[in-house]
Amino acid sequence: MAQALRHDAMRAGNLAVVLGALDRDGPLTRAALAEATGLTKTTVSKLVADLIDAGMAVESGAVRDGERGRPGVAVHLSGHRVAALGLEINVDYLAGCVVDLSRTARLFRTQAVDNRAASPEDVIAGLRDLAISMLADAAGHGLSVAGGIVALPGPVDRSTGTVHSAPNLGWRDVPVADALALPLPVLVDNEANLAALGELWFGSGAALGDFLHVSGEIGIGAGLVVDGALFRGAHGYAGELGHVVVSPDGPACRCGGTGCLERYAGQDALLPAGEDLAGLVARLRAGDPSAVAACERAGSALGIALTTAVNLLDPDTIVLGGIFAPLFPWVSGPAEATMHRRLGQIRARVPALVVSQVGADAAPLGGAGQVIQRIIADPGAHLLAPQP
Amino acid sequence: MAQALRHDAMRAGNLAVVLGALDRDGPLTRAALAEATGLTKTTVSKLVADLIDAGMAVESGAVRDGERGRPGVAVHLSGHRVAALGLEINVDYLAGCVVDLSRTARLFRTQAVDNRAASPEDVIAGLRDLAISMLADAAGHGLSVAGGIVALPGPVDRSTGTVHSAPNLGWRDVPVADALALPLPVLVDNEANLAALGELWFGSGAALGDFLHVSGEIGIGAGLVVDGALFRGAHGYAGELGHVVVSPDGPACRCGGTGCLERYAGQDALLPAGEDLAGLVARLRAGDPSAVAACERAGSALGIALTTAVNLLDPDTIVLGGIFAPLFPWVSGPAEATMHRRLGQIRARVPALVVSQVGADAAPLGGAGQVIQRIIADPGAHLLAPQP
Numbered sequence: 001m002a003q004a005l006r007h008d009a010m011r012a013g014n015l016a017v018v019l020g021a022l023d024r025d026g027p028l029t030r031a032a033l034a035e036a037t038g039l040t041k042t043t044v045s046k047l048v049a050d051l052i053d054a055g056m057a058v059e060s061g062a063v064r065d066g067e068r069g070r071p072g073v074a075v076h077l078s079g080h081r082v083a084a085l086g087l088e089i090n091v092d093y094l095a096g097c098v099v100d101l102s103r104t105a106r107l108f109r110t111q112a113v114d115n116r117a118a119s120p121e122d123v124i125a126g127l128r129d130l131a132i133s134m135l136a137d138a139a140g141h142g143l144s145v146a147g148g149i150v151a152l153p154g155p156v157d158r159s160t161g162t163v164h165s166a167p168n169l170g171w172r173d174v175p176v177a178d179a180l181a182l183p184l185p186v187l188v189d190n191e192a193n194l195a196a197l198g199e200l201w202f203g204s205g206a207a208l209g210d211f212l213h214v215s216g217e218i219g220i221g222a223g224l225v226v227d228g229a230l231f232r233g234a235h236g237y238a239g240e241l242g243h244v245v246v247s248p249d250g251p252a253c254r255c256g257g258t259g260c261l262e263r264y265a266g267q268d269a270l271l272p273a274g275e276d277l278a279g280l281v282a283r284l285r286a287g288d289p290s291a292v293a294a295c296e297r298a299g300s301a302l303g304i305a306l307t308t309a310v311n312l313l314d315p316d317t318i319v320l321g322g323i324f325a326p327l328f329p330w331v332s333g334p335a336e337a338t339m340h341r342r343l344g345q346i347r348a349r350v351p352a353l354v355v356s357q358v359g360a361d362a363a364p365l366g367g368a369g370q371v372i373q374r375i376i377a378d379p380g381a382h383l384l385a386p387q388p
Numbered sequence: 389m390a391q392a393l394r395h396d397a398m399r400a401g402n403l404a405v406v407l408g409a410l411d412r413d414g415p416l417t418r419a420a421l422a423e424a425t426g427l428t429k430t431t432v433s434k435l436v437a438d439l440i441d442a443g444m445a446v447e448s449g450a451v452r453d454g455e456r457g458r459p460g461v462a463v464h465l466s467g468h469r470v471a472a473l474g475l476e477i478n479v480d481y482l483a484g485c486v487v488d489l490s491r492t493a494r495l496f497r498t499q500a501v502d503n504r505a506a507s508p509e510d511v512i513a514g515l516r517d518l519a520i521s522m523l524a525d526a527a528g529h530g531l532s533v534a535g536g537i538v539a540l541p542g543p544v545d546r547s548t549g550t551v552h553s554a555p556n557l558g559w560r561d562v563p564v565a566d567a568l569a570l571p572l573p574v575l576v577d578n579e580a581n582l583a584a585l586g587e588l589w590f591g592s593g594a595a596l597g598d599f600l601h602v603s604g605e606i607g608i609g610a611g612l613v614v615d616g617a618l619f620r621g622a623h624g625y626a627g628e629l630g631h632v633v634v635s636p637d638g639p640a641c642r643c644g645g646t647g648c649l650e651r652y653a654g655q656d657a658l659l660p661a662g663e664d665l666a667g668l669v670a671r672l673r674a675g676d677p678s679a680v681a682a683c684e685r686a687g688s689a690l691g692i693a694l695t696t697a698v699n700l701l702d703p704d705t706i707v708l709g710g711i712f713a714p715l716f717p718w719v720s721g722p723a724e725a726t727m728h729r730r731l732g733q734i735r736a737r738v739p740a741l742v743v744s745q746v747g748a749d750a751a752p753l754g755g756a757g758q759v760i761q762r763i764i765a766d767p768g769a770h771l772l773a774p775q776p
Contacts, residue, residue, distance in 0.1 A: 154734070155734065155735070155736075164736055165733065165734045165735075167733070167734060209622060210621070210622040222700075226622075231619070232702070233598070233701055233702025233703070234597060234598040234614075234702050234703055234704040235702055235704075235736070235737075236702070237702040237735065238700060238701055238702040239700060239702075240699035240700065240702075240734070241699070241700065243695075243699045243730070243734065244696045244699055244700065245633075245634070245692050245695060245696050245730070246633070246636065247635060247636055247637075248634065248635055248692050249635075255730070255733055255734045256729065256730065256732065256733035256734070257695070257729070257730035257731075258730075304633050304636050307631075307633060307645070308632045308633050308696055308700075309700055311628035311629070311631045311632055312610075312626060312627060312628065312629065312632065312696075312697055312700050312701060313621055313626055313700060313701070314620070314621025314622050314623055314624070314625040314626040314627075314628075315621065315622055316622040316623075341644065341645070342631070342633070342643070342644065342645035342646075343645075344644065345553065345555070345643055345644035346542070346543065346553045346555060346628070346631065346643045346644070347543070347553075347625065348543075348552055348623070349623075
């Protein structure tokens with residue numbers, strides 16, 4: 001029994017080594033895999049067969065095997081079966097996406113809805129409907145969804161699947177993962193954290209060095225990526241940029257404070273009542289002075305909060321995402337001017353502001369991407385689990 | 389030749405393994421060291437002999453060897469020969485300390501001087517005199533100082549030993565390490581970073597979890613310790629708390645910005661012209677209303693900056709050091725009240741403010757401690773280097 005357990009642990013470790021090599025360097029022949037991993041060819045062949053059976057790898061046909069020139073059959077990571085679900089509850093929309101094991105986004109769904117007007121139960125029921133219909137669509141594409149993550153606009157407790165506080169929704173301690181009751185393992189994470197990971201894996205993240213990704217929504221969050229991983233802080237609550245103090249005597253914020261960045265640069269501060277983002281962008285394109293002035297006010301406040309963030313966090317680059325992506329041409333200039341005025345003398349270099357390459361889907365993509373990372377890091381947990 | 393190099397590298401690695409075990413778990417017998425490290429008893433005996441010759445280890449006499457009850461001679465890390473020098477240039481003082489290999493502080497020196505009135509050359513010459521006299525004292529105690537670090541009040545380039553900018557001194561791009569020209573390897577680091585490490589190794593740091601250490605001087609810096617290591621940011625400039633924006637339209641700061649924390653809570657903001665810290669503390673003890681009001685103003689501003697720091701960095705605990713240590717009873721209350729008002733609703737727990745256990749010597753202690761860490765991590769570099 002102990003020996004069997006040890007054998008399973010060893011096999012799980014070896015599966016991860018082989019799938020990791022395919023993910024990083026594939027396609028690879030079995031011989032090249034054996035060389036890269038230090039495993040015997042017999043072991044590699046057996047592990048590859050298991051990965052192919054599980055739909056995680058596939059043969060790509062004959063290739064020349066590097067320098068030796070012998071033809072062989074290469075194997076690559078396959079996206080045709082295993083997939084992950086990324087979901088998001090935000091203040092004025094629900095969203096979801098399905099990403100396959102090769103990190104290709106296969107399905108997107110967004111639903112505009114005022115979640116402030118609904119109870120947590122109704123919002124979660126709405127997300128459940130969206131998720132169930134996406135799982136059905138995924139099955140129609142031959143995809144088996146291994147797990148999901150829900151992005152939430154506030155600090156979460158990842159171990160219990162609970163959002164601790166989402167002031168813009170008026171939620172406190174809502175056990176989202178349990179309440180969702182989906183037929184697959186579901187975790188929760190902070191929306192701004194997942195959006196930063198979305199930029200890292202599906203946008204220009206890998207080229208940016210250490211970056212701070214700013215998610216502008218009705219709330220404003222940020223995620224700091226250091227050496228390719230999220231900086232989460234001691235309790236996972238780091239990056240709450242929206243409640244950085246811009247002006248201590250400023251307007252009251254839903255968090256209980258005053259003068260927080262959200263009150264100057266969040267979606268509600270930028271959009272006149274009744275106008276949507278597309279309407280604002282249209283007015284900006286037409287050069288409407290009040291729209292331009294609103295973006296200048298928001299951009300200057302964002303510049304103050306980002307000055308503070310640079311002083312404390314010292315990133316290489318700052319990525320503006322969420323609503324700040326379509327508003328980038330009008331918001332980034334005032335923000336940069338403020339940062340240069342305040343940081344230019346004490347820093348050799350003021351971090352550049354760049355626009356998100358992912359935009360509105362960043363958080364669900366980051367969530368699904370995180371599930372894919374976990375599967376690739378431990379395919380055995382998925383593959384060796386008792387099949388239902 | 390290649391084999392000799394390989395042998396040296398192996399020996400250096402094994403020396404580090406043995407010295408690391410003594411540092412963590414000593415005193416240990418040679419037999420226990422062999423068991424703990426997986427090295428043969430012959431190899432351990434030879435390495436221990438080398439460490440004893442180098443003055444890094446010493447026999448502590450016969451002890452019972454754990455469970456087996458056989459008496460043996462234990463070895464422990466020795467502080468009697470190898471030591472490190474910590475130095476600090478700040479706005480109104482120079483400081484130095486010598487710490488031995490067992491992390492016992494052996495010598496302290498502080499010199500009050502207005503470094504704003506002097507040229508960088510003169511300040512560095514003054515620090516050189518202080519260092520040379522401390523090296524002579526150390527030699528008188530039988531200590532051989534292996535290296536030093538200079539703490540500087542601004543962002544530094546550690547690779548070139550240069551302080552990039554120290555606005556409170558009016559310095560830009562001063563090559564401090566080279567200019568100091570001491571007869572030992574000298575590095576530079578940011579004062580606030582080293583003070584955080586000083587608290588970690590010589591204060592209550594290890595018990596605090598992830599903590600933010602605030603260094604109040606004429607400037608205000610902070611160092612974030614995560615998992616026992618400094619969070620430095622992409623360019624080593626993280627933790628510039630003094631230039632966090634408290635109120636964007638506030639008074640002009642030497643950094644080029646306005647309304648920075650330093651202008652509300654730095655030493656110059658707290659002390660009326662001509663008064664020193666001891667005078668202020670005396671007035672506070674006597675209940676002088678203007679002194680109390682000054683600390684309330686400073687504490688509230690500190691509370692705003694720390695609210696922002698908690699939102700972005702999410703530490704477990706915040707340690708107030710430098711001038712905030714003697715002023716803790718008068719500054720911490722207003723700061724905590726501000727933080728609770730602004731963070732209480734969105735955080736399950738607002739980080740506690742605690743007073744530094746190291747105080748004014750934190751930065752030089754952290755610097756010397758960092759040199760000691762390096763020697764213990766690689767004693768071979770010190771021990772195998774050609775002796776002069």
